[in-house]
Amino acid sequence: MGTSDAGGRQLKFVLMLAAWWSASLAFALPAPVIKDLAFGESDAKIEAIGKLVASGDGAALPFLQSLLDGEVQTSGEDLVLVVKGDSAVDAVTGKVVAPLPEARDDVVVNNRLRRELTTAIAALKLSSPDRAVRLAAAKDLQNNSEEAALPAIDAALAKENDQEVRGLLALTKASIELRSGDKDKRVAAIRALGNSDTGATRTLLQQVLERKGSVYVEPDARVRAEAQRSLAAVERRLMIGDIAARIFSGISLGTILLLAALGLAITYGLMGVINMAHGELIMIGAYATYVVQSLFRQHAPGLFDYYPLVAVPVAFAISAAVGVVLERTVIRHLYGRPLETLLATWGLSLILIQGVRTIFGAQNVQVENPAWMSGGLEIMTNVVLPWSRVVIIAFAGCVLLAVWLVLTRTTLGLYVRAVTQNRGMASALGVRTPRIDMMAFGLGSGIAGLAGCALSQIGNVGPDLGQSYIVDSFMVVVLGGVGQLAGTVYAALGLGIMNKFLEAWQGAVLAKIMILVFIIIFIQKRPQGLFALKGRTVEA
């Protein structure tokens, strides 16, 4: 008996707590308004919504949202319930209603009402003190603007201080007014629309200028002229954004090509060896990143955001180690026979691909970005730069700097440059060329690993990852010439940007073909690439 009594008291306490909790987010609306919204005819409901919007009272939001989500039910003549799952709350008093009454009717929200509610909710959100909420609401409104929202927008504009929200609201207002009857208002609205840089505005303005047969839909010449001017302004701004976005993606592609080609340029410049397994070293770097990422997720999820700090050196080390092993076991024996090296390294790449397939499976693996790399930098409404790509551009810059320092400021770099220029002479002066070959091959392979680490952040990681990069990175080397970093940099960025612009013009496949043709023509003029070390051999 005692236990059940205690149980009952406990239950009561929980119920009280629940009641207090729901009262705290009570719908805080006058009972007549709620009754109107729940029981009234459509017109009465809309009128009630209009009043709520006009009052600008944020307290009405939860109830309106519930109404929109179909959670509001009525029972009998005057009980209005908000039902969430199995629990229900009295909308007027805010008290929990338990048990649920048997006979309940849904409050039907028809399309017209739904539209009104959506606009009303957005309008109310516009008066929220939270900037993010206001911004989201302004964006919402822009997509489905109703004339009913106009007073709310005006009210919000009067109070709004934030530039971005203001701009959005002004545009929305203009697009609503564009549809109104008053000519002056429409002209003003069209002028205001001229400040926009969204594709939606362009469509809107184009609609003003539409023709049916040879006759303009819009009868007024002044409105048309105004629209023409605004349209030109919007289109110019859109085009600038478009070009900016394309240049950015070109640079992004260029830096990726640069990372992929940098290692190849070193090994090719030094040894005249095209390492067909270079792409697979990139792939290994990406898989190393994947492994590091998985280990972090398993053992140190709290530090997940820092995994790239570990992944970068690990990817470098593993790819470099694999590269050195390849050099010692196979490539070393083929110096002076470049065509055979090509075939042997192709064989190595097949084995590496199949090896990774055996270990990790043929499917792509997912490498998750750390949180700070997701999202993007919005420089214009139609131009968003993803952080991951911005980070990779910066990363490529760092790698380039590091390679430059190694090549120009260290003894190893000095030897590498010497052997690149004249192997025989360097050897005669006491440089141990086989050792330099090995170190340089390791360095080039390690850079490939870094490229893989970067690639894993923006694309799929699979056994075939490297295959698509070998031709591209060799094109960079051919175009840039060997022996100088600057050539590789210019060639990579140039090819990247050219690729993106041609792609927009003619599609990805034709762009690739055009670039290939360009390179073939280019080598006619400059067989040594953009930057060549001057030498005196006939065979060059």
Place this chain on the structure above:
Amino acid sequence: MLGFMPLAAPAGNFSLTRLWSGRLWGVLGAAALVLFVVVPIGNLAVPDGSVFHISDYAVTLAGKIMCYAIVALAMDLIWGYTGILSLGHGLFFALGGYAMGMYLMRSIGLDGVYKSNLPDFMVFLDWKAYPWYWSFTQHFWYCALLVVLVPGLLALVFGFFAFRSRIKGVYFSIITQALTYAAMLLFFRNDTGFGGNNGFTDFKRILGFPITAPQTRMALFMLTGAALIGFLLLGRAIVSSKLGRVLTAIRDAETRVMFSGYNPVYFKLFIWTLSAVICGIAGALYVPQVGIINPSEMSPANSIEIAIWTAVGGRGTLIGPVIGAAAVNLGKSWFTQAFPEYWLYLLGLLFILVTLYLPRGIAGLWSKGR
């Protein structure tokens, strides 16, 4: 370079015994006997179930391998004898195949899935008429001309620019690889008008004969055999001529050839174009036998595999590539069925071991043993 022994081929009056020793003519005769008598009888006349019956599968496989052998032979002319490694020969092979495929597609007639005059893929794309480059392809002889002209002209133009600016060695190899890669992307597009990634398939007849009939298959098989023997003879005639000696000299010391007053460009261009044409013909023979051609034939991996057939058999010999193509492809068709996961390991090892330890291939082993 590798320092191959110069092939015993004194210049002089052309005669069959100069071309090949009597013993080799005997071997060739025996091969012809097998191709044109034993296999046809074994496949068509000997009843199924007899120990002497040669199955359709075996005939198709052998026909396919002979096509590969022709390609390997073409590769050998340019790589083994002239020292230019092409990683784009799969492109010429596929172009020849596509040219023949166009004719085969046209001869499907109204028997396609959509019962249209157009190939199914064009109906699917909602095209109403053949694009201009499909004109006249209903005529067999026009397509046969394309088989030679398309790879030949492409090779001629590409080769002219490449050799003129003295692109050689690995540069040339990679550029040819890029060429076939770009072509593959182009043919993968549906808008290109060659069936996208499905390519051409479901052929019904060739020159009015049903394409799957045993007699048609045998005729194609024998034709392929004849082509292989013909190209072997042609290859022999070339490499034993003065032209062949210049080509070998270009391989071994191109600058010295230049200083001796020869312009290597035209020699290279000739053998390169010829090699491409031979590949195209091989492709044209290949497509009706296997019944499909699609852009994956142009993938860089395919082209580079051609090089390994030649390397395994032995560069700088004419019989080597034939042996190599047969050995690698027989091994492949057995291995990919028995241990599909390990085939790539084996192929990769083959690339490495052959280049490291067997630079003269199987044929080299034989001549060393003698």
